[in-house]
Amino acid sequence: MILIISEPGEETREFNLQPGTYSLGRSDENDLLIKDSNVSRKHARILFKPDGTLVIEDLKSTNGVIVNESRIKGKGNLNEGDVIKLGETTIEVTSPALDETVVGVGESTEAGTVVMQAPHMVFLENVVKVYQLGKVEVKALKSIDLEVEEGEFISVCGPSGSGKSTLLNLIGCIDIPSSGKLSIMGNDVTKFSDAEMSGLRNRSIGFIFQSFNLIPVLTAFENVEYPLVIQGIAKNIRVERSASIIKEVGLEEFSKHKPDELSGGQRQRVAIARALVTGPKMVLADEPTANLDTKTGIEILDLMQKMNDEHKTTFIFSTHDPKIEKYAKKIYNMVDGRLEI
Amino acid sequence: MKDIFLALRNIFRNKRRTAITFLAIISGSIAIIVFGGYVEYSYWGLREIVINTQLGHIQLYKEGYMENAAANPGKYLIEDPAAVEQAIADFPQVKYMRMISNRLSFSGLVSTGDKTLACRGIGFDPEREEEMSYFESIVDGVQLSSDMEDAGIIGVGLMKALGAKVGDYVTLLTTTLDGVINAADFQIVGVASTGTKEYDEVFIKLPSKFVQRIINTQSAEKIIVLLDNTEDVDEVVPLFQDVIEDKDLGLELQTWDKLADFYHKVVNLYDGIFDVMKIIIGIIVFFSIANTMSMSVFERVKEIGTLRAIGTTRWGITKLFLIEGVLIGIIGGILGIIFGIIAAQLINLSGGIEIMPPPGMTVSFITNILIVPEVLIYSFILTVLVSVLSSVYPAIKASRLKIVDAIHYV
Numbered sequence: 001m002i003l004i005i006s007e008p009g010e011e012t013r014e015f016n017l018q019p020g021t022y023s024l025g026r027s028d029e030n031d032l033l034i035k036d037s038n039v040s041r042k043h044a045r046i047l048f049k050p051d052g053t054l055v056i057e058d059l060k061s062t063n064g065v066i067v068n069e070s071r072i073k074g075k076g077n078l079n080e081g082d083v084i085k086l087g088e089t090t091i092e093v094t095s096p097a098l099d100e101t102v103v104g105v106g107e108s109t110e111a112g113t114v115v116m117q118a119p120h121m122v123f124l125e126n127v128v129k130v131y132q133l134g135k136v137e138v139k140a141l142k143s144i145d146l147e148v149e150e151g152e153f154i155s156v157c158g159p160s161g162s163g164k165s166t167l168l169n170l171i172g173c174i175d176i177p178s179s180g181k182l183s184i185m186g187n188d189v190t191k192f193s194d195a196e197m198s199g200l201r202n203r204s205i206g207f208i209f210q211s212f213n214l215i216p217v218l219t220a221f222e223n224v225e226y227p228l229v230i231q232g233i234a235k236n237i238r239v240e241r242s243a244s245i246i247k248e249v250g251l252e253e254f255s256k257h258k259p260d261e262l263s264g265g266q267r268q269r270v271a272i273a274r275a276l277v278t279g280p281k282m283v284l285a286d287e288p289t290a291n292l293d294t295k296t297g298i299e300i301l302d303l304m305q306k307m308n309d310e311h312k313t314t315f316i317f318s319t320h321d322p323k324i325e326k327y328a329k330k331i332y333n334m335v336d337g338r339l340e341i
Numbered sequence: 342m343k344d345i346f347l348a349l350r351n352i353f354r355n356k357r358r359t360a361i362t363f364l365a366i367i368s369g370s371i372a373i374i375v376f377g378g379y380v381e382y383s384y385w386g387l388r389e390i391v392i393n394t395q396l397g398h399i400q401l402y403k404e405g406y407m408e409n410a411a412a413n414p415g416k417y418l419i420e421d422p423a424a425v426e427q428a429i430a431d432f433p434q435v436k437y438m439r440m441i442s443n444r445l446s447f448s449g450l451v452s453t454g455d456k457t458l459a460c461r462g463i464g465f466d467p468e469r470e471e472e473m474s475y476f477e478s479i480v481d482g483v484q485l486s487s488d489m490e491d492a493g494i495i496g497v498g499l500m501k502a503l504g505a506k507v508g509d510y511v512t513l514l515t516t517t518l519d520g521v522i523n524a525a526d527f528q529i530v531g532v533a534s535t536g537t538k539e540y541d542e543v544f545i546k547l548p549s550k551f552v553q554r555i556i557n558t559q560s561a562e563k564i565i566v567l568l569d570n571t572e573d574v575d576e577v578v579p580l581f582q583d584v585i586e587d588k589d590l591g592l593e594l595q596t597w598d599k600l601a602d603f604y605h606k607v608v609n610l611y612d613g614i615f616d617v618m619k620i621i622i623g624i625i626v627f628f629s630i631a632n633t634m635s636m637s638v639f640e641r642v643k644e645i646g647t648l649r650a651i652g653t654t655r656w657g658i659t660k661l662f663l664i665e666g667v668l669i670g671i672i673g674g675i676l677g678i679i680f681g682i683i684a685a686q687l688i689n690l691s692g693g694i695e696i697m698p699p700p701g702m703t704v705s706f707i708t709n710i711l712i713v714p715e716v717l718i719y720s721f722i723l724t725v726l727v728s729v730l731s732s733v734y735p736a737i738k739a740s741r742l743k744i745v746d747a748i749h750y751v
Contacts, residue, residue: 004711028654028655028656029654033411058703082611083630087656119750124528165749169744169745174649174650174744174745174748175743176745194654194655195654195655195656198649198652198653198654198655198657199652199654201650201651202651202652202653203652207647207651209647209748212641212750213613213643213646213647213650215347215643215644215647215648216354217347217350217351217354222607226648227651227652227677230651230653230657231652260532274651
């Protein structure tokens with residue numbers, strides 16, 4: 001589902017809903033920030049029920065939630081074509097159809113003159129990233145164009161310092177481009193607030209890091225569970241999902257161990273489980289095997305491939321190891337800030 | 342709930358640093374509790390001295406005395422003090438009364454023949470005011486008793502200035518109520534110290550009958566009432582007002598609190614010192630916790646980056662560190678109270694601390710540490726508040742870290 005949000009005095013924007021829960025309101029903490037002064041700080045919540053229906057819940061807001069011109073009491077179902085009104089802000093509920101203009105693609109072409117398509121998982125056009133290193137400007141990315149579709153298994157190869165990490169950071173919404181167009185799952189993330197970015201990362205993107213980046217005070221199980229805690233998911237569901245994903249990565253016996261009691265390979269498995277527990281559309285792995293021996297590295301890649309096959313999750317990983325890169329179904333080479341296929 | 346759980350684990354992950362932080366909080370709390378307890382004990386001691394030697398809990402005067410007696414003391418005397426005392430004693434609802442007595446004061450000169458000095462005399466009933474001399478120590482000679490007639494007690498400072506000794510006769514010179522100069526001799530039977538220097542330099546205590554004779558009256562200036570406990574005053578005052586009204590005694594009353602100027606000055610002084618101390622302790626604890634929290638943020642940059650990457654909002658990170666601050670405050674505050682009480686009890690068990698004479702006093706005394714609930718609560722609130730405040734900056738700093746830099750931080 002896509003929400004088309006028209007706030008008074010703001011540009012109309014689109015928000016692509018993924019399964020999960022979204023809070024709406026005027027406070028920065030909301031997944032969907034609405035600056036309208038007639039909207040309460042925590043106004044409403046939109047959530048997908050397990051059966052796929054979309055529900056809106058009024059969080060005791062001052063001015064209420066109006067769906068199709070009638071104020072709802074507590075919760076109400078949302079269907080395609082519904083118009084929600086929060087204060088002076090209108091939100092249309094639509095589904096991503098083929099003729100839907102997609103941020104990135106749509107804006108880059110004359111509407112109606114090209115064949116439109118469903119939103120890309122990742123869409124970059126002419127993306128440039130410049131770092132300020134002291135007084136010197138470093139161009140980490142020089143005009144990157146990239147399209148990634150759902151379910152792909154991609155590697156980005158290149159020597160260290162070539163810009164692989166920078167690219168993954170942009171795709172992972174933990175950094176923003178200096179210029180160019182960046183759209184993730186149809187969302188123009190350059191216009192997102194911090195909370196909206198955080199929400200997108202939490203729900204739709206999984207991360208695997210070179211040095212595992214587990215939280216040392218939490219057990220393997222708690223590390224896996226944590227992204228669900230952030231989402232505010234009920235404990236029984238959290239435990240069930242975490243346990244099942246830990247089983248999938250083969251760490252049931254180690255679920256009560258702290259990260260420092262695990263080997264490198266085991267830690268990376270925990271990280272993979274953590275990345276996948278929310279059922280994200282895409283997992284980004286920045287040099288996932290660099291801190292592992294070759295055998296373990298290959299095991300990790302096998303596991304990633306298995307997850308890619310089973311969950312249809314898009315995987316993008318970076319590596320500088322030629323032995324590893326061949327696992328990818330599509331290989332990009334990063335040379336000096338430019339991407340070559 | 343999960344946040345609290347995570348915060349607790351983070352607090353105890355670096356045990357040595359946490360121990361040092363708690364040590365700072367505990368030291369601060371001990372200082373507040375012990376000093377606060379000492380101050381409260383001093384207030385109590387000073388208050389009881391003032392009440393039991395000079396003021397009593399409640400004083401009764403003839404109506405108009407408080408406003409006009411300074412200009413015309415002779416006009417505002419209680420003419421038949423015995424009748425008033427009887428009326429009060431008969432009133433069935435008056436309770437907690439330990440002593441009732443009357444006094445007649447005057448100003449005059451006291452002379453040995455060689456030296457003449459100004460004095461303030463009090464005429465009192467030695468038999469009834471035995472209670473009132475509890476806080477007054479006789480340094481030489483004996484206390485006045487009811488069978489002594491032309492005898493008196495004089496303050497230690499006045500005695501020294503006069504150069505007299507116990508057993509000497511001195512002449513008292515004053516005016517009668519009619520303004521006629523009158524003189525009488527009395528024998529010094531004792532020398533007393535109240536601990537208050539100014540008072541010891543001027544006071545003379547004589548039997549009421551002697552004073553009534555020398556200033557030529559049968560009246561009393563005021564009636565002094567001592568209660569069982571100072572805390573009873575608020576309850577008893579309305580009862581006294583009822584008696585005065587009911588029996589139409591034509592009196593007015595004043596409580597010790599309104600009369601004890603000196604006590605209030607000391608309280609203000611000590612309160613000021615205590616406030617300064619609290620601020621200093623607060624600042625020390627503030628920097629100690631702020632340092633811990635900043636180090637903690639510094640050590641956990643990579644983790645913060647990771648938490649942000651997996652979807653924690655800025656506020657989520659801020660909240661995590663603030664909760665740590667609150668928990669450090671609560672745990673530290675509780676430990677502080679426990680150790681503060683232990684320290685106070687140890688001091689009390691070891692026999693208290695000998696304290697230099699407080700302002701205006703001449704004798705040093707042994708002080709104990711009163712354990713006062715208000716001080717305990719105060720130290721707890723201060724600890725929690727300071728912990729939260731000192732976590733704010735590190736927490737905000739943590740939430741503002743750039744995710745990209747933080748993730749790869751080594």
